[in-house]
Amino acid sequence: MKFFIDTANLNDIKEAYDLGILDGVTTNPSLMAKEGITGAENIRAHYKAICNIVDNNVSAEVISTDLEGMLKEGRELAKIDPKIVVKYPMTKDGVKAIKRFTTEGIRTNCTLVFTAGQAILAAKAGAAYVSPFIGRLDDISQDGVELIAQIRIIYDNYGFKTEILAASIRHTIHLIKCAEIGTDVVTCPLKVIMDLLNHPLTDSGLAKFLADHKKVNG
Numbered sequence: 780m781k782f783f784i785d786t787a788n789l790n791d792i793k794e795a796y797d798l799g800i801l802d803g804v805t806t807n808p809s810l811m812a813k814e815g816i817t818g819a820e821n822i823r824a825h826y827k828a829i830c831n832i833v834d835n836n837v838s839a840e841v842i843s844t845d846l847e848g849m850l851k852e853g854r855e856l857a858k859i860d861p862k863i864v865v866k867y868p869m870t871k872d873g874v875k876a877i878k879r880f881t882t883e884g885i886r887t888n889c890t891l892v893f894t895a896g897q898a899i900l901a902a903k904a905g906a907a908y909v910s911p912f913i914g915r916l917d918d919i920s921q922d923g924v925e926l927i928a929q930i931r932i933i934y935d936n937y938g939f940k941t942e943i944l945a946a947s948i949r950h951t952i953h954l955i956k957c958a959e960i961g962t963d964v965v966t967c968p969l970k971v972i973m974d975l976l977n978h979p980l981t982d983s984g985l986a987k988f989l990a991d992h993k994k995v996n997g
């Protein structure tokens with residue numbers, strides 16, 4: 780299973796990368812805005828800075844919503860670095876753009892996916908990644924984790940190569956449930972990655988080991 784971090788914050792990306800478990804980064808326009816990155820040139824420079832930290836898989840999302848604009852913007856993003864994966868929303872023109880880039884050998888991530896039907900379209904168009912948002916489904920009282928299970932079955936039925944990238948992960952239970960199902964990738968904030976480290980028995984066990992060692996070794 781690949782681990783991506785869902786942020787545009789360079790310090791968080793470095794911290795996760797330093798842990799030695801990071802396979803990529805997902806960003807979106809809200810996450811870029813949160814970092815105060817504005818203007819095309821600054822946005823490109825920020826993506827480049829992210830690419831300079833990690834080894835591969837940096838999802839960069841287009842703002843355009845029409846096919847021509849999506850293709851133009853996607854090509855500009857792809858030019859920044861070979862690690863860039865162009866992120867397109869699940870819309871009619873988004874699917875067309877994904878198909879076009881698939882034939883050109885440019886990797887894409889189909890985002891804002893909330894149904895298995897949308898995931899089928901993304902796979903048929905050849906997206907490298909499909910991003911179902913599980914937390915946002917939970918927010919409206921639908922079962923986000925169940926959607927990952929449904930997509931897993933469908934993709935395995937037909938041998939679709941598109942990787943399931945479980946997104947909008949809010950806590951470690953989301954992440955672990957997705958791993959049980961066999962998601963290909965999880966993307967989550969730094970806190971969720973770091974929360975995986977924690978258990979009170981680990982802390983108390985370590986404290987006892989050190990105390991016992993000190994008793995006889997001084």
Ligand code: G3P
Nearest residue numbers: 785805807914915946947
């Ligand atoms: O990158 C998109 C996705 O992970 C958003 O998560 O927490 O804003 O629903 P969230």
